[in-house]
Each structure stands twice: as C-alpha cells, then as structure tokens.
Amino acid sequence: MRRVFAALVTALAVGALGACSSDGPARASSSKADLNDNPVVGRYDGFGLIPPQPRPSFTLTDTSGAPYSFAVRTAKRPTLLFFGYTHCPDVCPTTMADIAQALRQVPDALRARVAVVFVTTDVKRDTGPVIRAWLNQFDGGLPNRFVGLTGSQLQVDAAQAAAHIQLAEDDGKQHSADVVLYGADDYARVKFLQSTNQAEQIAHDLPLVAA
Numbered sequence: 001m002r003r004v005f006a007a008l009v010t011a012l013a014v015g016a017l018g019a020c021s022s023d024g025p026a027r028a029s030s031s032k033a034d035l036n037d038n039p040v041v042g043r044y045d046g047f048g049l050i051p052p053q054p055r056p057s058f059t060l061t062d063t064s065g066a067p068y069s070f071a072v073r074t075a076k077r078p079t080l081l082f083f084g085y086t087h088c089p090d091v092c093p094t095t096m097a098d099i100a101q102a103l104r105q106v107p108d109a110l111r112a113r114v115a116v117v118f119v120t121t122d123v124k125r126d127t128g129p130v131i132r133a134w135l136n137q138f139d140g141g142l143p144n145r146f147v148g149l150t151g152s153q154l155q156v157d158a159a160q161a162a163a164h165i166q167l168a169e170d171d172g173k174q175h176s177a178d179v180v181l182y183g184a185d186d187y188a189r190v191k192f193l194q195s196t197n198q199a200e201q202i203a204h205d206l207p208l209v210a211a
Contacts (some may be wrong), residue, residue, distance in 0.1 A: 044190040044208065045201040052187040053180070055079070056162035060119065060149035063132035068149055070117065070159070071186075078210045079115040079182040080202070083156075083165055085122035085172045086134040091194060095179060096138045096146070102202035103142055110210055116146040119160075121172030123153050183209030 057071040070081075080099055084092035096118065103111050118135060120126035131148035139146040150156070160167050160176075168175035177194040181202070190205050192198050 045204040046181065046190040046192040048190050049188055052189045053164050055182045055186040055188070056159070056164075058155070058159040058162045060151040060155055060159060061128065063128040063135075063148045065128055068147065070149075073147075074115045074117065074182065075186060076184050077113055077115050077182075078110070078184060078206055079117060081117050081119070081163060081180045081182065082178075083119045083121050083160060083163075083168065083175055084177075085120050085175070086126050086130055087122065088173075091177050093137075095177065095194065095198070096135070098199040099146075099179065099202060100138045100142065101199040102206065105199070105203040106206050110207060112143045113210060114206065115144060117149060118146055119149045119156060121156065121160075121168035121175045123150055123156055124171060126150055126172075181205060181209055184211065185209075 055071055055074065057069070059067055059069045062068040082092075082095055082099070084095065086092070099116055103114060103116075106114075116139070118131070120131060128148070128150065131150060135146040135148050149159075151159070157167055163180060165176045165178065165180070179192040179198075179202070180188045181190050181192070182188045189209060192201055192205075195201070
C-alpha cells in the first residue's frame, strides 16, 4: 500500500521534499516576481494552485487520543495544513511561528475562524503529548489552539497523499515544507513555500479565501 501512496503523490504533488537539518537551511525569499510562471500570481501572495485542490478526507488521532476527521472538523473554515515533526531544528518551528504571526496580523473575526492543523511525519517519536507540548509554544493567546495529529505510518502516508503532499522520507525528517491553505469553499487555491516573508503572505491571502 505504501508504494501505491508513493506513486500517487509523485504524480500529484506540487511541492518538493525539504530536509530539516541542524545546519539550518537558508530561507529563500519568494515573491510574486519569483513566481511569474504561475498564472494565479496576481491574486495571491502565496503560490496559486491550478486546479484548486479539494479539502482532503482523512482521519487521524488528535493529541487527546480522539479520532479527528479533517474534512468534517474543518469544513467551511479557512484552514492551514502543514506536515512536519517536532524534533525538526529549523523548518518546522519557523513555519509554525510564521503561521502564528500571520494570525495575529488579521482581524479578530477572521482569526477566530481559522483552523491550523499540524500532522507529524515522525510517527515513532511524536506522541500526542509531545505534539501538544510543542504546539503550545506557538498558539498562545490565539482563539483556536493548533490541532496536532498523528497515526500509523500508513495513515499519515494516506493523509499526505490525500492532500497532494509528497511523502516524507527518512523517518519523517525529509518532508514537504509547503503550507496548504483551504478556503471557506473547501478548496485549496494557494499554498505557501518556505520563505522569509511567509507570515506576510499568509496574512495577505487568508481574507481572500475566507470570503
């Protein structure tokens, strides 16, 4: 089954794997000018997706140990989805901090509607309590706590495939650095590549997909 998911993601994924390393990879600056080959570039600060991707349906386990159906629990809500792992020294904590910073830049009413879902790619080490303690570093003071999810390797692979995310490798240490944003219409029309201005991009595009 893992080979089936790998083949599916290879065909469908629009992002590439990025390694989290103690060396701390440089964060490239992406802008509209950098993405001239993207025909949706004039609308979004992030990377416009063509065609839009429907909100995926998968069920994993949240940090309290309860089942969490992504499609059901986040339906009709602006939702940011990211796959990573808590022991990552650079990409993952920076990404979650950028998401939190972006949420603090948008109006209160919008902030209260947004769901943030983190799915671990390190199913061996990232237990529910470990994920919850890690997410608590980022979502303090926000109206909605960040949701942390885990599951079996097969379940997490299936979730990545459903979200058109390339499968993580090396026990989850090499994973997609993309953040996918789903709108109130239950479609993702934009994603965010790792960049120095990621927080600003997310803050700009959230109102566009929330209408």
